[in-house]
Amino acid sequence: MQQELLNISEVEQLISTGKTLLIAGDEKLLQQLPKGKWIGGTIPYFISPDQGGLVSQDKLFVTDISAITASTNIKVYDQNQLGTVYTDAGSDGFSFIIIPASSSTHISFAVNAPNYKDFGSQPLLGWISGVHLDDLGKISPKVVNGETGETFQDEAVVMHVDLVPGKTVDVGIINIFEQGDGDTLTFTNDGFSCSEVMVNGVKENFADYITNNNLDIQLPLVADYYGALINISFQSVDPGKDVQFYAPVFTGVRYKHAKPFANYADAFKKQLEESGAKEEDITFSCNCILNYLYSGLEGQRTDPFVGPITFGEIAYQLLNQTLVYLQIHDA
Numbered sequence: 425m426q427q428e429l430l431n432i433s434e435v436e437q438l439i440s441t442g443k444t445l446l447i448a449g450d451e452k453l454l455q456q457l458p459k460g461k462w463i464g465g466t467i468p469y470f471i472s473p474d475q476g477g478l479v480s481q482d483k484l485f486v487t488d489i490s491a492i493t494a495s496t497n498i499k500v501y502d503q504n505q506l507g508t509v510y511t512d513a514g515s516d517g518f519s520f521i522i523i524p525a526s527s528s529t530h531i532s533f534a535v536n537a538p539n540y541k542d543f544g545s546q547p548l549l550g551w552i553s554g555v556h557l558d559d560l561g562k563i564s565p566k567v568v569n570g571e572t573g574e575t576f577q578d579e580a581v582v583m584h585v586d587l588v589p590g591k592t593v594d595v596g597i598i599n600i601f602e603q604g605d606g607d608t609l610t611f612t613n614d615g616f617s618c619s620e621v622m623v624n625g626v627k628e629n630f631a632d633y634i635t636n637n638n639l640d641i642q643l644p645l646v647a648d649y650y651g652a653l654i655n656i657s658f659q660s661v662d663p664g665k666d667v668q669f670y671a672p673v674f675t676g677v678r679y680k681h682a683k684p685f686a687n688y689a690d691a692f693k694k695q696l697e698e699s700g701a702k703e704e705d706i707t708f709s710c711n712c713i714l715n716y717l718y719s720g721l722e723g724q725r726t727d728p729f730v731g732p733i734t735f736g737e738i739a740y741q742l743l744n745q746t747l748v749y750l751q752i753h754d755a
Contacts, residue, residue: 426488427708427730429472432456435484439570444493446520446583446708447570448553448732449484454568455575457484462570463498463581465522465553469716469733477721477733479556485732487708492591492752497584498571503532506580510542517587518595518750520708521550523580524565525735530742533580534672535614537741544740547595549750550582551710552736565735592755595739598747600688600695601655603646603680606637611673616659618673619666630667642718643682644745645673655682657714657744670714670736671744689719696726701749703728709749710734 430438432453438445439460447454447464454464470485471477494516501509506529513519523530530552537543553565564577587593610622621630634641641658648654656679659668673679685691692715709729715721716733729747737748 426486427473427706428486429470429474429480429483430486431483435486438486438488442490443488444490444496445570446487446489447484450481451563451566451575453482453484454566457570459573460570461496463520463522463583464568464570465524465551465581465732466566467554467732467734468556469713471711471721471726471730471733473730476723476725477716478723481556487731489585489707492587492707494586494588496586498569499582499584500569500574500576501529501580501582502578503529506533507536507540509548509580509582510540510545512582513546513548513584514586515546517585518547518549518593520583520585521548521580521738522567523550523552523738524567524577525552525554526565527578529578529580530736531616531672534616534742547593547750548738548740549595549708549748550738551732551734551748552738552742554713554735557713587752590755592753594751594753596699596701596749596751597739597743598695598699598749599653599655599743599745600685600691601644601646601682601745602653603648604683606681609645609679609681610677611675611679614672614674616670616672617666617668629664631661631663631665634661634667635663639681640684642688642714643684645679646682647677647679649677654743655745657712671742692719696729696747701728701751705751705753707750707752709747710737711747712737712745714745715747
């Protein structure tokens with residue numbers, strides 16, 4: 425499977441020959457590409473096969489899925505339409521989704537995806553598009569429907585893929601975190617921010633709780649969702665006021681601060697090695713910007729995984745501080 429960092433003329437050549445592509449890169453490059461069978465999202469951070477982690481605003485990361493694709497259906501969804509994303513999928517493949525960070529669709533998907541009709545009936549994976557960290561608040565993340573050439577900043581773009589006969593698909597998640605032994609934390613409202621938390625049933629200001637207990641906010645909150653460990657990463661802590669998250673907390677869910685480890689980068693590398701994934705089986709992967717920053721991945725390889733570094737990962741629902749990948753096998 426072709427996964428590589430290419431210059432714009434190389435990507436134009438692939439599109440012109442009818443290849444089916446998933447593309448990540450700078451907005452200016454995406455908007456120059458010809459129409460074709462592709463979808464894209466903005467981000468300048470990548471893990472490349474040759475150089476490892478890097479920032480590039482003059483190259484595009486391309487995943488060519490032509491060899492496994494029988495047919496595709498590209499659709500654009502706003503926050504009110506996205507509830508049909510599972511029912512719109514075929515029965516013999518998977519759906520690939522890109523959503524702009526901080527858009528209404530991102531927020532709606534994060535809160536509502538587990539309640540969508542037919543949730544989990546077909547593999548859904550993808551990522552949250554972003555911008556260079558220096559451009560946060562100045563430039564909006566975007567997604568592109570390559571079929572029409574249209575760019576969106578508040579909608580999700582989805583490629584529903586029917587696989588060629590004889591193939592089957594798996595979605596994998598690498599999460600280095602597990603629940604720690606500390607207090608049980610619950611919340612009284614769903615959302616991406618909170619001011620109050622229930623600590624073992626007692627109400628406290630959450631920002632003050634974090635400060636007073638010296639919690640390392642590089643480590644997320646971790647919830648056990650029916651056996652799957654889901655991270656809620658910290659965006660900011662304003663003492664005495666609010667705590668902002670990169671994914672929503674939910675009422676009725678018990679959270680714990682993640683168990684610490686001696687070295688973030690070493691823990692991440694160990695998980696990659698233990699995944700057992702082989703390069704030839706991996707069709708697509710993406711890794712979180714927080715793993716990139718906290719593990720110091722610039723110039724580092726994460727074999728056998730390459731791909732965009734994202735503002736959130738999607739494996740059926742929104743994830744944080746994970747690596748998500750797609751494997752195709754012979755049925």
